[in-house]
Amino acid sequence: MMLNGGIPEGHIVTVLGSFGTGKTTLALQFTYAGISHGSNCIYISLEEDEKELIETAGMFGWDFTRYIEDEKLILIKLGALNIKSTIERIENELPDLFKTFNAERLVVDPITLYEMILDTDTERRNHLFNFAHIVKESGITALFTSETDKEQPYSSKNGLVEYISDGVISMRHVRAGDLHATTTVIEVSKMRRLEHSREIKPYNITEDGIVVHVGSAVFSPVPDYPVAME
Numbered sequence: 001m002m003l004n005g006g007i008p009e010g011h012i013v014t015v016l017g018s019f020g021t022g023k024t025t026l027a028l029q030f031t032y033a034g035i036s037h038g039s040n041c042i043y044i045s046l047e048e049d050e051k052e053l054i055e056t057a058g059m060f061g062w063d064f065t066r067y068i069e070d071e072k073l074i075l076i077k078l079g080a081l082n083i084k085s086t087i088e089r090i091e092n093e094l095p096d097l098f099k100t101f102n103a104e105r106l107v108v109d110p111i112t113l114y115e116m117i118l119d120t121d122t123e124r125r126n127h128l129f130n131f132a133h134i135v136k137e138s139g140i141t142a143l144f145t146s147e148t149d150k151e152q153p154y155s156s157k158n159g160l161v162e163y164i165s166d167g168v169i170s171m172r173h174v175r176a177g178d179l180h181a182t183t184t185v186i187e188v189s190k191m192r193r194l195e196h197s198r199e200i201k202p203y204n205i206t207e208d209g210i211v212v213h214v215g216s217a218v219f220s221p222v223p224d225y226p227v228a229m230e
Contacts, residue, residue: 006033007143007167008193012135014111014144014161017171018153021184022205023145024048024056026171027109029209030143032062035072039104042074042097044090046110050075060209074101091131098138106135111144111161125160132164148172154189167191171203186212 007013007030017023027043034041045053053075057064067073074097078086097103111128135142144165146156153172155162162168168190173182187200203212 007141008191009141010136010139011166011192012132012142012144012164013167013169013191014146014156014165015169015171016146016148016154016156016162018148018173021171021173022203022210023171024109025060025205026169026210027107027143027145028053028057028060028062031073031105031107032057032060032064034105034141035067038072040072040102041067041105041107042076042101042103043107043109044076044078046078046108046112048109049077060207062209071101074103087127091127091134094134095138098140103138103140106140106142107144108142109145110147112147112157121158121160124158128160128164162190165190166193186210 015023015026024047031041031043043053048056054064054068064073064075068075078090098106144161146161148170149155149157149159152159154170167188170187170189172185174185175182183202184204185200186203188198201212201214203210205211
């Protein structure tokens with residue numbers, strides 16, 4: 001396995017990728033792996049609302065409704081129009097929510113809008129570092145998703161979220177020559193305090209979620225190997 005057992009507890013991990021690479025699928029898979037093993041999870045979305053997330057998760061057989069009713073999962077949709085005031089409110093209210101809900105996992109999907117909506121690099125950096133500090137102080141394991149820069153496909157749009165993260169996972173499309181079909185590949189480019197694979201491996205989005213083909217090279221025939229989100 002690329003992470004030797006999954007994302008370490010207490011880590012903040014950012015998943016980088018362009019559209020269509022499966023970032024939200026991986027975030028939902030991370031969430032479901034947590035709640036199905038008894039961990040309370042909070043999922044903050046800046047794009048899809050609660051109904052859409054429940055429907056998307058249901059396509060993979062992940063019953064989010066059950067865990068919401070059992071008070072094991074909270075889905076929060078943030079509106080983009082008042083995101084500046086919402087950011088401040090979230091930063092003020094999250095610590096209490098973490099404690100009262102006894103949260104163990106957090107997803108922010110995507111963190112990109114959080115980066116882009118603020119006016120200056122200094123403001124973005126301060127808010128991101130403050131947000132990361134809140135998460136780290138809580139001891140929660142967090143997964144952020146972020147869009148990659150069109151000119152720099154290996155980094156986020158502002159190149160900031162990588163620095164607040166303990167780990168960075170890159171998901172991207174690759175093509176071997178003009179006549180080949182696009183293949184999706186995944187790479188663990190950073191993971192503090194963990195020995196991890198540095199190989200680039202192909203993956204697919206299947207009816208069971210993200211499946212990484214760890215025994216195969218890119219563009220070669222691949223056996224199935226489910227991604228570990230525990």
